[in-house]
Amino acid sequence: MSEPTAEPADAATRRAARPVVCYTVDRLPPFDAAFYAGVRAGPSPIGTIDIPPRDARAFRVPAGHLFRIVCVDGPQVGDLNLWNADDLGERFFSGKTRQLHATHVTTGDRLWSSLPGLRPMATVTHDSLAWYGWDEDGAGVHDVIGTRCDPYTNHLLTGVDYDRCCHSNLVRALATATGLSPDEAEAHVHDVLNVFMCTGFERDTHRYFMKASPVRPGDCLELFAEIDLLAALSACPGGDCGAGHSDDAAACHPLRVEILRPSAKALAGWRPASRNGYAGRHGVSMKGGRQ
Numbered sequence: 001m002s003e004p005t006a007e008p009a010d011a012a013t014r015r016a017a018r019p020v021v022c023y024t025v026d027r028l029p030p031f032d033a034a035f036y037a038g039v040r041a042g043p044s045p046i047g048t049i050d051i052p053p054r055d056a057r058a059f060r061v062p063a064g065h066l067f068r069i070v071c072v073d074g075p076q077v078g079d080l081n082l083w084n085a086d087d088l089g090e091r092f093f094s095g096k097t098r099q100l101h102a103t104h105v106t107t108g109d110r111l112w113s114s115l116p117g118l119r120p121m122a123t124v125t126h127d128s129l130a131w132y133g134w135d136e137d138g139a140g141v142h143d144v145i146g147t148r149c150d151p152y153t154n155h156l157l158t159g160v161d162y163d164r165c166c167h168s169n170l171v172r173a174l175a176t177a178t179g180l181s182p183d184e185a186e187a188h189v190h191d192v193l194n195v196f197m198c199t200g201f202e203r204d205t206h207r208y209f210m211k212a213s214p215v216r217p218g219d220c221l222e223l224f225a226e227i228d229l230l231a232a233l234s235a236c237p238g239g240d241c242g243a244g245h246s247d248d249a250a251a252c253h254p255l256r257v258e259i260l261r262p263s264a265k266a267l268a269g270w271r272p273a274s275r276n277g278y279a280g281r282h283g284v285s286m287k288g289g290r291q
């Protein structure tokens with residue numbers, strides 16, 4: 001809590017400054033609705049991955065394929081990590097995705113990669129919960145605000161060691177998929193897309209809150225891989241995240257991932273996203289001086 005302080009005489013003037021959207025987001029590559037409609041027209045299923053409750057699985061999605069995260073049994077939140085399949089150093093950048101789109105993503109939004117790649121890793125092509133919008137509490141679905149439940153924060157707040165947080169589930173899944181040790185894999189686990197999670201900020205305190213996810217069996221979030229992806233998805237121990245997480249108290253359900261291959265005709269002329277074009281000199285000359 002901040003100490004009460006006297007307002008300056010021009011407080012109202014200072015507060016009246018006009019909000020400006022931080023980036024010229026109208027210059028982002030447009031969502032080509034006709035292209036993605038073609039991609040979604042009758043793709044061939046090529047694989048299914050079942051994510052057990054309180055666990056995670058990693059899976060590969062070739063560039064130009066769709067992957068669909070499906071609620072199959074009961075309300076369940078999923079924590080998603082994405083990496084460049086050929087370079088774990090390029091991974092999903094939750095914070096920049098938030099700045100370029102919004103606190104929550106839906107159809108047409110991109111999941112952007114970390115610097116210096118900064119390119120679309122995936123595009124949301126269908127969101128069966130798009131109807132939810134923003135509720136009376138200011139909450140929405142599929143957030144890029146929260147990080148992931150993790151055993152360190154849980155230990156900090158409760159003194160209890162719990163090994164099935166999404167962070168740990170993602171560590172195990174990545175280690176299994178890559179052959180890295182758990183310690184090595186942990187360094188690559190990053191802030192997630194909170195699939196199906198319903199969250200917002202309290203109006204008075206601006207603290208992050210969650211509420212029971214509106215997801216039901218049959219709902220899905222579908223994405224198009226803009227580059228070759230290695231992904232990992234955790235079925236959060238919080239279940240629908242309507243009460244708690246980081247323990248075994250909540251009803252927890254599996255999730256399913258379906259991978260689908262669009263027709264060759266739909267992908268004609270399409271190319272994977274290119275890495276960012278910045279020359280990367282950061283103002284440093286080749287001789288080590290400032291430019």
Ligand SMILES: [Zn+2]
Pocket residue numbers: 079148149165166167235236237238245
């Ligand atoms: Zn979690």
